[in-house]
Amino acid sequence: MRRSKRVDSVKSEYKIIIVDDDQGILDSLSSVLNRQGYLTTQITNPLEAIERVKNEHFDLMVLDYLMSPIHGDTVVEEIRKFNSELYILLLTGYKDLAPPLETIRKLAIQGYCEKSDRFDQFILLIESGIKSISQRRTIQKFSDGLTKILQSVPNIYQLQPIGSILEQILRDLLPLLNSQNAFILMDNYAELSVDSNQSIFKGIGKYSDGVSHFIDYLGHEMMEQIGNARVNKNSLRFSDGIIIPLVNEYGNSIGVIFAEIGQGDIEGGVKLLKLYCSIAASSINNAFLHSLVNEKNDELSKTYGMLRERYMDTIEALRLVVDAKDIYTRGHSDRVSYYALRVSEKLELSDMITEKIRIGGLFHDIGKIGTSDDLLSKKEKLTNNEYDEIKMHTIRGAHILSAVAMFNDIVPIIRSHHERLDGTGYPDGLKAEKISMETRIISVVDAFDAMMSDRQYREKLGLETARKQLKDGAGTQFDSSVVEVFLELTQDFDKFTVELDKYLEEK
Numbered sequence: 001m002r003r004s005k006r007v008d009s010v011k012s013e014y015k016i017i018i019v020d021d022d023q024g025i026l027d028s029l030s031s032v033l034n035r036q037g038y039l040t041t042q043i044t045n046p047l048e049a050i051e052r053v054k055n056e057h058f059d060l061m062v063l064d065y066l067m068s069p070i071h072g073d074t075v076v077e078e079i080r081k082f083n084s085e086l087y088i089l090l091l092t093g094y095k096d097l098a099p100p101l102e103t104i105r106k107l108a109i110q111g112y113c114e115k116s117d118r119f120d121q122f123i124l125l126i127e128s129g130i131k132s133i134s135q136r137r138t139i140q141k142f143s144d145g146l147t148k149i150l151q152s153v154p155n156i157y158q159l160q161p162i163g164s165i166l167e168q169i170l171r172d173l174l175p176l177l178n179s180q181n182a183f184i185l186m187d188n189y190a191e192l193s194v195d196s197n198q199s200i201f202k203g204i205g206k207y208s209d210g211v212s213h214f215i216d217y218l219g220h221e222m223m224e225q226i227g228n229a230r231v232n233k234n235s236l237r238f239s240d241g242i243i244i245p246l247v248n249e250y251g252n253s254i255g256v257i258f259a260e261i262g263q264g265d266i267e268g269g270v271k272l273l274k275l276y277c278s279i280a281a282s283s284i285n286n287a288f289l290h291s292l293v294n295e296k297n298d299e300l301s302k303t304y305g306m307l308r309e310r311y312m313d314t315i316e317a318l319r320l321v322v323d324a325k326d327i328y329t330r331g332h333s334d335r336v337s338y339y340a341l342r343v344s345e346k347l348e349l350s351d352m353i354t355e356k357i358r359i360g361g362l363f364h365d366i367g368k369i370g371t372s373d374d375l376l377s378k379k380e381k382l383t384n385n386e387y388d389e390i391k392m393h394t395i396r397g398a399h400i401l402s403a404v405a406m407f408n409d410i411v412p413i414i415r416s417h418h419e420r421l422d423g424t425g426y427p428d429g430l431k432a433e434k435i436s437m438e439t440r441i442i443s444v445v446d447a448f449d450a451m452m453s454d455r456q457y458r459e460k461l462g463l464e465t466a467r468k469q470l471k472d473g474a475g476t477q478f479d480s481s482v483v484e485v486f487l488e489l490t491q492d493f494d495k496f497t498v499e500l501d502k503y504l505e506e507k
């Protein structure tokens with residue numbers, strides 16, 4: 001059977017030394033282990049074996065018991081004087097010649113095995129030895145990482161750029177995963193007073209090129225997963241990577257770490273990594289809170305603008321894809337955005353809220369990127385499951401925009417634009433008092449535009465019917481004041497449409 005390269009390369013990380021004064025036995029044990037993918041060193045003289053272990057690193061020793069000039073137990077006794085780590089498997093000729101149990105315990109011999117023509121038991125013992133060595137390595141890596149983090153705490157109180165702290169954290173965690181590539185994407189607390197919607201990106205390995213590379217890698221599914229991990233404060237595991245949310249001691253999700261997963265047994269590493277990340281989150285949080293971080297001199301500030309721009313481009317591209325997915329909804333998000341903007345102005349809401357509403361309108365259906373085309377264009381009545389799938393676009397959209405801080409204010413609008421005042425909407429069944437004015441506006445104009453457009457399953461309703469349905473829904477589904485203002489605005493619908501076209505042209 002062909003062995004996979006991956007398995008062999010993992011096994012060849014471990015160095016095995018075989019000590020037996022019988023060259024024939026050495027040869028056969030070596031060839032059995034080599035066939036399994038292990039690298040071996042053969043030694044016939046037990047005294048020489050002690051010297052080799054003194055000067056060279058080995059993970060595991062297979063040691064004959066009855067040898068001259070000294071027996072295996074004496075070899076172990078000598079080795080244990082300077083090396084307590086080496087995993088030792090003692091080989092005995094016959095059961096009655098095995099050293100007593102107390103000797104085995106005293107010398108910390110991990111196992112023993114009778115010589116035999118069949119090697120099944122021998123291979124199993126080697127495998128279990130390698131497994132325990134690998135676990136010990138993981139724990140060692142973790143404890144090294146923890147020590148580094150603890151050592152880095154004093155540095156956090158110095159004027160160290162946040163970029164260096166983040167980079168150090170990434171470097172410390174990668175050995176846990178046998179990996180080279182990782183990034184941190186997180187909110188920038190240091191700039192809280194300037195703009196709370198900034199994000200910081202720091203990558204190492206293939207992500208060290210910075211933001212541009214990162215955005216290229218970032219598909220909508222990845223964005224959704226990052227947002228999902230942040231919102232639900234759960235880590236997400238893929239075949240080749242893991243996303244771990246950074247949650248500070250107040251339970252707030254402040255960003256994520258994404259790390260690729262390398263080869264080898266990293267299951268233990270992943271568990272330890274989660275613990276590591278919670279420590280990292282507190283360290284970062286502290287760094288920001290103490291505001292002693294020399295952010296101004298940091299290249300990260302420069303890359304922030306780029307991140308924002310590239311992310312915005314990506315989201316905009318997604319929006320256009322969503323609009324294009326369904327010929328019936330083409331231009332829908334632009335119209336919803338414009339209608340919402342007009343309502344907001346008429347209600348004399350602040351510039352900040354108006355801008356939020358405008359952007360919310362543009363991106364309210366972005367989660368449909370994850371809904372299948374077949375479902376979006378289905379002519380027949382949807383089954384309950386299919387309807388549930390359609391409803392998911394609210395949560396998906398919220399996750400996609402939760403990945404970076406710049407959309408923080410928009411996320412609730414995206415998630416709740418199908419809620420109804422009477423609590424019968426989705427996805428959360430929120431009641432009136434929990435639904436913001438921004439969301440109420442999007443909800444009314446979204447419904448209006450949907451009624452005014454042809455659908456796969458029905459023709460458009462016509463202006464008067466649409467206006468009547470808004471009126472009928474006021475107070476139960478829709479906010480009455482929003483409906484009133486919107487009906488006023490669309491009194492002369494032809495004029496309103498001309499204004500819309502002009503707005504879209506100028507955009």
Ligand SMILES: [Fe+2]
Nearest residue numbers: 364365417418
């Ligand atoms: Fe929607």
